[in-house]
Amino acid sequence: MTPYTLESTRDVLTRLPLFCELGEGDVDRLLPGVREYRVRAHEMLFNKGDALDGIYVVVTGQIKLFLPTPQGSEKVIGTMNSGASFAEAVVFLDIPAPVSAQATQEGVLLVASKHAIIELLDHDPRFARKMLASLSMKLHQLMSDMETCTLMSSVQRVVCYLSHQIPAEGLPEFEVKLDTSKQTLASQLSLAPETFSRALSHLVKSGLIEVHGRTIHVKDAQRLRAFQG
Amino acid sequence: MTPYTLESTRDVLTRLPLFCELGEGDVDRLLPGVREYRVRAHEMLFNKGDALDGIYVVVTGQIKLFLPTPQGSEKVIGTMNSGASFAEAVVFLDIPAPVSAQATQEGVLLVASKHAIIELLDHDPRFARKMLASLSMKLHQLMSDMETCTLMSSVQRVVCYLSHQIPAEGLPEFEVKLDTSKQTLASQLSLAPETFSRALSHLVKSGLIEVHGRTIHVKDAQRLRAFQG
DNA sequence: AGCAAACCTTGACCCAGATCAAGATTTGCT
DNA sequence: AGCAAATCTTGATCTGGGTCAAGGTTTGCT
Numbered sequence A, B: 001m002t003p004y005t006l007e008s009t010r011d012v013l014t015r016l017p018l019f020c021e022l023g024e025g026d027v028d029r030l031l032p033g034v035r036e037y038r039v040r041a042h043e044m045l046f047n048k049g050d051a052l053d054g055i056y057v058v059v060t061g062q063i064k065l066f067l068p069t070p071q072g073s074e075k076v077i078g079t080m081n082s083g084a085s086f087a088e089a090v091v092f093l094d095i096p097a098p099v100s101a102q103a104t105q106e107g108v109l110l111v112a113s114k115h116a117i118i119e120l121l122d123h124d125p126r127f128a129r130k131m132l133a134s135l136s137m138k139l140h141q142l143m144s145d146m147e148t149c150t151l152m153s154s155v156q157r158v159v160c161y162l163s164h165q166i167p168a169e170g171l172p173e174f175e176v177k178l179d180t181s182k183q184t185l186a187s188q189l190s191l192a193p194e195t196f197s198r199a200l201s202h203l204v205k206s207g208l209i210e211v212h213g214r215t216i217h218v219k220d221a222q223r224l225r226a227f228q229g
Numbered sequence C: 001a002g003c004a005a006a007c008c009t010t011g012a013c014c015c016a017g018a019t020c021a022a023g024a025t026t027t028g029c030t
Numbered sequence D: 001a002g003c004a005a006a007t008c009t010t011g012a013t014c015t016g017g018g019t020c021a022a023g024g025t026t027t028g029c030t
Helices: A007-013 A025-035 A087-091 A114-122 A125-151 A156-163 A180-186 A194-205 A221-226 B008-012 B022-031 B088-093 B114-123 B125-151 B154-164 B182-188 B195-205 B221-226
Strands: A034-039 A044-045 A054-060 A063-068 A074-080 A100-103 A107-113 A174-177 A209-212 A216-217 B034-039 B044-046 B054-060 B063-068 B074-080 B100-103 B106-112 B174-177 B209-212 B215-217
Touching: A007 A034, A007 A107, A025 A034, A025 A107, A025 A114, A025 B209, A034 A114, A034 A174, A044 B008, A074 A125, A074 A180, A074 B034, A074 B125, A087 A125, A087 B125, A107 A114, A107 B022, A114 B125, A125 A156, A125 B074, A125 B088, A125 B114, A125 B125, A156 A194, A156 A221, A174 B088, A194 A209, A194 B054, A221 B034, B008 B022, B008 B034, B022 B106, B022 B114, B034 B195, B054 B088, B054 B114, B074 B125, B088 B114, B088 B125, B106 B114, B106 B174, B114 B125, B125 B154, B154 B221, B195 B209
Parallel strands: none
Antiparallel strands: A034 A107, A044 A100, A054 A107, A063 A074, A063 A100, A174 A216, A209 A216, B034 B106, B044 B100, B054 B106, B063 B074, B063 B100, B174 B215, B209 B215
16 A cells, blocks of 8 residues: 555545535645555455554545455455545544455555544534444445345345346346456355356346346346346 | 333433533533333334434333344344434434334333434534444444354354353353343344254353353353354 | 243254356456 | 466255244243
8 A cells, every 4th residue: 555646635535525525624624634545456455453543535446345254265345436435433433443455456545544534523513424424324234235145045135236236217227337356246245156156147047137247237127126036 | 102201301311321421501402302202012113114203212121123024024133222322324314214123121212303413413523423433333233243144153153142241351151141032132143043042052062151041151251252163 | 820922942854055176258467 | 469367157065054843931911
């Protein structure tokens, strides 16, 4: 994780959802506590249990959060794309990292120091609200992941994942570009890669989707949503 | 859920972890937005999907949060005891209840209106920090539950649960009083009641614990922690 | 106390999905 | 382009834990 300051950190900050509504003064206050880093694909950012210095924000690229398993494998908790933040608990609870983090592609990210965040928090209630909304979102997401993983069959889980990718406009047909490897996605759905593969081919046989590499063509969103089994 | 005001709401508020450090003025500002309710055992507070009016705080008793399953059964997400709050996402994201809530015993709870919370938030950064810590805690808890449910065998899950009940002092021997029915606990661990029962008797056979109704006597905390399988 | 309704345990069986194994396809590097 | 490594698919087999069933125990109500 190499420091990186080609681009103005200030400009980057004001484009991130978490910080974009800050006033001039607040940005200035935050700035000294923010570092910009460049990461290479597959680079580890930190390991579960590490002491961290602040909140991480993805500027470009993608970060995978996961739990290492006793058997040396991993369970993916989530993948963070541009604009997403993580390691909040480290700031608000002062605990070591509860997950490991690894870049899936090269990218740029920010680390906003614990101190800077707390100061900002005390100064701008709108930021506090944003932070709370962001955490609530994560909580909600995690709960729905829990629901998916514990209550549904393998095929349902995949259907569920695809359903969440349905674009807002109610078109019956659309494409999903998987933004991670199928392995990673499988782990996130708590499935063995083989099972994920089988679930997909099951859906193909049922005529609901077509698979071309990491692009999945959904042929009927309605029918997909209704599909159970 | 019947309104209940025998006790001074003000006194109750100032004893809750979430509100106990508020100044006089802040309490006064919050008070009009807070309602006190009494609930009977097994009473439903709300169902998944309901529109809610604010944050719930358990004063006495216990509330079970769960997801109804398509088969009419339920998956317990967590049990909230005195001092715990829930339904935060409803305030910060303005979404319907993502879970159902039911009292497991009679008790008293507060509902702090969305409006009152947001006002308080804008006024006292310490409260914001507390709220953030509370949400972070939940996030952390949920992640470790996820870890337990997806990465461990049935026996390990039970061991894991018991291990978390180990009291701070390092005594090798201690008692755990289950604060819910075994069914509920089983569901929380994502186990069938039968499997939970078998896991317990497995641990009994291994000489690690003794079970007397809902009281579990752990005979060697060290050995329990190390136990896998 | 006495009965009904929950709750818990134990046994027998079964199945969804993990694991193992072997090939096919894609990706990345020089 | 060409090779090695990573990724994905498909098949065969195995097993942990769910389900069904039946009995025992506790709880709560009148």
